[in-house]
Amino acid sequence: MMKNPSHILITGGSSGIGQALAEHYAARGVTLSLSGRDEGRLEAVAKACRNQGAEVDGVVLDVTDKEAMERWVLVRDQVRPIDLVIANAGISAGTDADVGGESDEQVRRIFAVNVDGVFNTIHPLLPKMLARKSGQIAIMSSLAGLRGWPGAPAYCASKAAVKVYGEALRGHLASSGVKVSVICPGFVRSRITAVNDFPMPLLMDANKVAALIAKKLKRNTGLIKFPWLAAAFCWLGLIIPNSLVDIVLRFMPSKRSFER
Numbered sequence: 001m002m003k004n005p006s007h008i009l010i011t012g013g014s015s016g017i018g019q020a021l022a023e024h025y026a027a028r029g030v031t032l033s034l035s036g037r038d039e040g041r042l043e044a045v046a047k048a049c050r051n052q053g054a055e056v057d058g059v060v061l062d063v064t065d066k067e068a069m070e071r072w073v074l075v076r077d078q079v080r081p082i083d084l085v086i087a088n089a090g091i092s093a094g095t096d097a098d099v100g101g102e103s104d105e106q107v108r109r110i111f112a113v114n115v116d117g118v119f120n121t122i123h124p125l126l127p128k129m130l131a132r133k134s135g136q137i138a139i140m141s142s143l144a145g146l147r148g149w150p151g152a153p154a155y156c157a158s159k160a161a162v163k164v165y166g167e168a169l170r171g172h173l174a175s176s177g178v179k180v181s182v183i184c185p186g187f188v189r190s191r192i193t194a195v196n197d198f199p200m201p202l203l204m205d206a207n208k209v210a211a212l213i214a215k216k217l218k219r220n221t222g223l224i225k226f227p228w229l230a231a232a233f234c235w236l237g238l239i240i241p242n243s244l245v246d247i248v249l250r251f252m253p254s255k256r257s258f259e260r
Contacts, residue, residue: 002179002218005084005136009033009076011063011121012089014042017140017185020210021086028053033076035061035089063089063117073124081132084217087121088140090114093155107154114158126178133177138217139166143186143225170222181217184225185209
C-alpha cells in the first residue's frame with residue numbers, strides 16, 4: 001500500500017470524475033491543484049474542497065496549451081512537490097452530427113485534448129518525479145479504448161492511445177520509483193454522459209467511482225477497469241471473431257459531443 005498523497009494535481013477537475021476525485025481527496029493537510037474550462041464550476045469545486053480543509057489552487061486552463069500547462073504544473077510543483085497527477089481532462093464526441101463521419105476538425109480536436117493534453121500534463125512533472133524517485137501518474141482512458149466502437153471512432157482511438165502509452169510508461173518507469181496507472185471507466189453519471197440519449201448499462205455514480213479509483217491507486221494497480229461486467233464485454237470483443245463483432249456493432253448508438 002502506498003501512503004496517501006498530499007499534493008494532487010487534477011485536470012478536468014470542474015465536473016464528473018475529476019470533481020469527484022478532488023472532493024474525495026480533499027482534507028486538512030492536502031493540497032489540490034485543479035484545472036478546468038468553466039470558471040464558475042471550478043470555483044464551486046474549489047470551495048467545496050476548501051470547506052473540507054484542503055488548500056486549493058484552481059485555474060481555468062486549456063490542456064492543449066503546452067507552454068501554459070508547463071508553467072502551471074511546474075509552479076504548482078514548486079509550491080509543494082506533486083506526488084499524484086491525474087490527467088483527466090477530455091473530450092467526448094461522436095458521429096451523430098456528421099452523416100459522412102467525423103469531421104477532420106473534430107478528430108484533430110479530440111486527439112489534441114485527449115492525447116496531447118495528457119502529455120502536456122504529465123511530461124513537465126516526469127523529470128521532477130524521477131529526480132525525487134517518487135510520485136504517481138494516473139492517466140484517464142476509457143473502456144471505449146479497449147475496442148473501437150463505430151459511434152465514436154476518434155474518441156475510442158484517443159483513449160486507446162493513452163491507454164497503451166500509460167501501460168508502456170508504467171513498465172519503462174518500473175524501477176524508477178515513479179508509479180503509473182491507467183484508468184478505464186465505463187459509463188459514469190456526469191455531465192459527459194448526460195448528453196447521451198441511449199441506454200447506458202451499469203451506469204455508476206461519480207462519487208463511488210472516485211472512491212474506487214483512489215483505492216486502486218493506493219494499491220498501485222496498473223490497469224483500473226470498471227465495472228467488471230462491462231470490461232468483460234469489451235474483452236470479449238477482442239477475442240471473438242471480428243465478423244461477429246461487426247454484426248453487433250451495427251446496432252451500437254452514436255455518441256454526442258462533450259468537453260470537460
